[in-house]
Amino acid sequence: MIYIHIPFCVKKCNYCAFNSKAGGAAEKNFYVEALIKEINLRGDNSAVQTIYFGGGTPTTLNLNQLEKIICVVRENFSVESSAEITIEANPGTVDENYLRGLKFLGFNRLSLGVQSFDDALLKILGRIHDSRTAIETVALAKKFFDNVSVDLIYGLPNQTLDKLRRDLNRIKNLDVQHVSIYGLEIEEGTKFFELARAGKLPLPAENICADMYDLITETLPTFGYRRYEISNFAKKNFESRHNLGYWTGKKYFGFGAGAHSFDGKVRTSNIRDVATYIKKIRAGENVSVIEEKVTRQAAMEEFCFLGLRKVDGISAQDFYKKFGVKIFDVFGEVINKNRRLGLLEVDDDKIFLTERGLALGNVVFADFLL
Ligand code: SF4
Structure with a gap:
């Protein structure tokens, strides 16, 4: 299993504590160079069944940059012909040509960060897309990929059960193969954290969040999605093989700033700061630290x-x-x-x-x- 972290986004969302930031063209180029160097250094020709490009927003890289990364992965690992190759994408960052290009590069699973189909909620979240863009992007993605996943969040400020019900119905109509749906968490260092501390984040009450959870877990199965993990639902045979790998203790390589790796005995993580990661890789210095020797x-x-x-x-x-x-x-x-x-x-x-x-x-x- 290989995870590749792309830490760039168009802009930072209000709730986001992921290792991501808005990046300029030069920084992206330097980052891709560093990533390629890291993969060349650590690749060991082992067999790979799943590759996952996560972020950030990997689709803020251009196709040429993604091609370079994919090629270097293939040169340094034995990627199986049936491998699941996922890329996370956000509505508003891909068009028809780009999606065609992703397919051409060998990506066969697209995970779309939609979060909600409600314009007002998307605005509160600080997302770059509106509901219409999300719907159009999902429909377009389905033209090129037969394995499309949509991420949603519940428990959002000002979200009601009715709004959530509308989001779930939208999933039914779009008929994607996979849905991940997480409860909102307020994390330190985010705008939401500051707002919550100032008492200015109108989060739904705990009992409403519990009702939302029930609504999700009861509704999605009626649309043909089997719940196979706490927060993940899939049509038959469309479970995420990559994520199942994490839950079954498989080994994985993580490349890029902040990426984690596990060789079956030791967990390591790369330096999180993008500029330091690039600088150290360029200088030929080690970027990973041991997190835990797994007894x-x-x-x-x-x-x-x-x-x-x-x-x-x-x-x-x-x-x-x-x-x-x-x-x-x-x-x-x-x-x-x-x-x-x-x-x-x-x-x-x-x-x-x-x-x-x-x-x-x-x-x-x-x-x-x-
Ligand atoms: S697009 Fe995703 S990774 Fe990027 S800032 Fe928003 S939530 Fe974070």
Whole structure:
């Protein structure tokens, strides 16, 4: 698995704490050069089943820049012919020619950051697109890609259940293959954080957010989307293979500023600041720091709390194969406690969250930290 971080956006959104910023043409060129150097240095010819260009807004790079990156990935890894190759894009940054170009470069999955189809809400979020652009972009994307995902956010300032219902109905009409939908989180360093602190962010009440969650989880399945992870829904066979890789503990390479990597034993992360990343790569200096050496115990914990994010849960047999001990010998107490609370269920080999457990995932995951 390969993740490539493109930290540039047209402008910073009001709620965004991702490693992203508005970037100029020269900086983008220098960044692409640095990225290419990093991939050349670290590539090991290993087999790759998924590649994910995330950001930021990767589609703020031109096709020529993306082509250079893709080529260097192919030169340094064995990218399987059936690999899932995703690029995140935002409405307002792609047109027909650009989408045709992406397809030509080998991208076969497009993830569109729509967030809402409501003009007033998009304005509050500080997005560059309006509802019409979003709808047109999704429709256009479907012309070129048969695997299109849309990201939405709920719990937005001034959002009502009716507004959310309209967004969900829009998804039904657009008939995309995949939907990711997250609750808004107010993060430090964002405009929303400042507004919330000043009491000027009209967020929906907690009980309304809970009703929104219920509306999403009840409505999307009626439109043919299976919930396969806490926040992700897909039509049959359109689950994100890349994200499933993270939840099943696969190894991954992360390239670019702030990108994380995992080699099966050690987690590392690259320097987050874009200018420093470029400078260090140019000087031939190391850009990554060790975040965590994953001990056997930490690996067992991760197996559980990452795997339980999937609606299908985890397999006791897989746990035994991987660690040589029975999951109930290590986590028996935690599993039984959460079963009693109605948050976990055990069915033969499978251990998975109940509906209530899915809503309170973080409470269960915390329990798996021994
Ligand atoms: S487009 Fe996405 S990554 Fe860029 S600023 Fe907005 S939320 Fe952040």
